[in-house]
Amino acid sequence: EIVMTQSPATLSVSPGERATLSCRASQSVSSNLAWYQQKPGQAPRLLIYGASTRATGIPARFSGSGSGTEFTLTVSSLQSEDFAVYYCQQYNDWPLTFGGGTKVEIK
């Protein structure tokens, strides 16, 4: 099973600042990596797939990069609605696996 490790567990950021979230795979997943955002009491929402392609309707301030085992989600200027938990997920191999999540909180 491919283990996905996200860091940090919690990220404290001021509104308007940049947030950089990391996701590491225990073995290569090529570019088969997705990012999701989850707010309290809501279902996850797809942000990024293919490591760097924004999903429909996702603002340009969200960007993804990386391939192989190291991936990054960047939010260029955090808005109030961006404070949430973010998960990465690999879909290169079965079983599909998620990272443990990074909570982005207001500093």
Added chain:
Amino acid sequence: EVQLLESGGGLVQPGGSLRLSCAASGFTFSTYDMSWVRQAPGKGLQWVSAMTGSGGGTFYADSVKGRFTISRDNSKNTLYLRMNSLRAEDTALYYCAKVGRSYYFDFWGQGTLVTVSS
């Protein structure tokens, strides 16, 4: 507009069974793989099971293999998850998710809560 509406959750004793349903609309259901993903209270996301659009292929997490069965009725645009031999560790919010062009999840339902407790 894609909509996924889960139902069937509830309180069940250890060793008991439940069947979850997911009613889909807003897309051609039979042409998309579908999946179940769960989230234990206060925890992260865990993939549970998936099924191809035709129903010919199924995939399971090791933790549920042999106990859970995924199925679909394309005439009713509905995905199911039959859960047997339920354990306390199966307690979670169960989400139905539509698979995108590859095995990421582009749409999610709001979830149905399963609680396994005596």
